[in-house]
Amino acid sequence: MTRTKQTILVADDDEDFVAMTKILLEAQGYEVLAAGGQKEAEKLLAGRSVSLAIVDLMMEHEDGGFALCYHIKKKDPAIPVILVTGVTSETGLEFDAATDEERKWVKADVMLAKPVRAEQMRREITRLLAGKD
Amino acid sequence: MNELRVLVIDDELGMRLGAERVLSGLTIDLPDVGEQVRFLVAQAESGEEGLEKIAAAVPDLVLLDHKLPGMSGLDVLDRLTADKRDVLTIMITAYASLETAISATKRGAYDFLAKPFTPAELKAAVRKAAHHVMLQRQARRLAEEKRQVRFQFISVLAHELKAPLAAIEGYLRIIQDRSAGDDQAAYDHMLDRSLVRLEGMRKLIVDLLDLTRIESGQKQRDLKDLDVREVARTSIETLLPSARERNIAIRLHADAPVVLSADRGEIEIILNNLVSNAVKYNRDGGQVDVTVRADEQSVALEVRDTGIGMSREDLERLFQDFVRIKNEKTRNILGSGLGLSTLKKLATLYGGEVSVTSEPDVGSTFTVVLRKRPDGQEDAHATRDDRRLAAGN
Numbered sequence: 399m400t401r402t403k404q405t406i407l408v409a410d411d412d413e414d415f416v417a418m419t420k421i422l423l424e425a426q427g428y429e430v431l432a433a434g435g436q437k438e439a440e441k442l443l444a445g446r447s448v449s450l451a452i453v454d455l456m457m458e459h460e461d462g463g464f465a466l467c468y469h470i471k472k473k474d475p476a477i478p479v480i481l482v483t484g485v486t487s488e489t490g491l492e493f494d495a496a497t498d499e500e501r502k503w504v505k506a507d508v509m510l511a512k513p514v515r516a517e518q519m520r521r522e523i524t525r526l527l528a529g530k531d
Numbered sequence: 532m533n534e535l536r537v538l539v540i541d542d543e544l545g546m547r548l549g550a551e552r553v554l555s556g557l558t559i560d561l562p563d564v565g566e567q568v569r570f571l572v573a574q575a576e577s578g579e580e581g582l583e584k585i586a587a588a589v590p591d592l593v594l595l596d597h598k599l600p601g602m603s604g605l606d607v608l609d610r611l612t613a614d615k616r617d618v619l620t621i622m623i624t625a626y627a628s629l630e631t632a633i634s635a636t637k638r639g640a641y642d643f644l645a646k647p648f649t650p651a652e653l654k655a656a657v658r659k660a661a662h663h664v665m666l667q668r669q670a671r672r673l674a675e676e677k678r679q680v681r682f683q684f685i686s687v688l689a690h691e692l693k694a695p696l697a698a699i700e701g702y703l704r705i706i707q708d709r710s711a712g713d714d715q716a717a718y719d720h721m722l723d724r725s726l727v728r729l730e731g732m733r734k735l736i737v738d739l740l741d742l743t744r745i746e747s748g749q750k751q752r753d754l755k756d757l758d759v760r761e762v763a764r765t766s767i768e769t770l771l772p773s774a775r776e777r778n779i780a781i782r783l784h785a786d787a788p789v790v791l792s793a794d795r796g797e798i799e800i801i802l803n804n805l806v807s808n809a810v811k812y813n814r815d816g817g818q819v820d821v822t823v824r825a826d827e828q829s830v831a832l833e834v835r836d837t838g839i840g841m842s843r844e845d846l847e848r849l850f851q852d853f854v855r856i857k858n859e860k861t862r863n864i865l866g867s868g869l870g871l872s873t874l875k876k877l878a879t880l881y882g883g884e885v886s887v888t889s890e891p892d893v894g895s896t897f898t899v900v901l902r903k904r905p906d907g908q909e910d911a912h913a914t915r916d917d918r919r920l921a922a923g924n
Contacts, residue, residue: 414698414724418705421721425712513697516710 409439410454436462455483478526481506540581578602695728766802809836
């Protein structure tokens, strides 16, 4: 197997979530672009393309994650986006991206509630990247 | 404009109509509570009917005749007390007998009015009652606001304690499962971050205890004449090691001892907070200037840094509990978000205030002004102290 490493963007203002995700993904053979916020993520994305993006909903601004998802999908609708959020556990608000209707306004393929289990993250990434190269 | 509902319970039609006529056109101005009150009047011709109307819609004020057919005014009063009705009652008595008045007051009446009374007397009694009702409402509103603030504080606190726990737990699980493979640097990083988050949590708890002690007023305050300049020196010494690490210079400006009657612990908390912030939010190689000044009424502590500064929007939120300015420049700076709100509460104890000026990437200047006589009273003792200090300088 001589394929090049797939690159994953991780954007979250929670430094520890970024660090953990980066360590886990690198151990699984991915290259990781880490961003501490929406602006930094957009800057990184301007220079290069990624195979998948993991984005936190709440960053500098309350909807920073939504905006970032929107921009990623606008640039290339084929890039799978995982939106992670602590919102459910903190406020009881429920978001999802399970149906086409929901995906129409939440520009993400999957939504995961924090804390995200490592196994669950691995499974979703494998599934979303299947067939892509 | 507030509308108070008044129920007139009297078997005499003339009385009921008279009271209604006087009250329905009336507007009472209560400048000391900042409210205006109007009245909406209903009537009942017996105690039984009155209680029915009260059960249907509780009025704010009841004008209650003492002598009624069927149950008496005092019986009605007893029922209102037994049902814990939140309503103010003015007893109307045919003869202003002391006995009836005492008995009515004992049983929960707010006031009484002797029959026959003039419209002016009725207005005066109602005015007094309205004043009482509005004060009660304001107190209740305040209590509710306090409850809300407390609730919000606890929610945010819970969040601030949960966040580091989640991070540490996440790291430990990865370490436990050896999910980082054999990347030693990754394991070291996770252990370091876990310790940093633990340290942050400890800081939060210490600051929280400080704040609770100040807010509850349970801490014994030990007010003594002390030299603020000397406290500033100690505070600077405490923070020198962390300043040196980043090549930051701290300078103290005070030409003479500055004496203030104060609790040493409180002044230490204020200065430690200010100087530690000035170091934390500074740039490497920066500078901190601590100035202690006094005039006749007050002592000013000014701490100026050459750090990252703040935007106007950040400044507006700065003194709220748990507010930490989050941006790329502050990402790696530890803090509980309680330091400045603690500082502000302490300054209030000295009748003082905290002000700040700031410019992004240039620096911030925090000034705490503490009054030498917090209550503002010019008593002889304070004046003598001042003279002594003036002589000492």
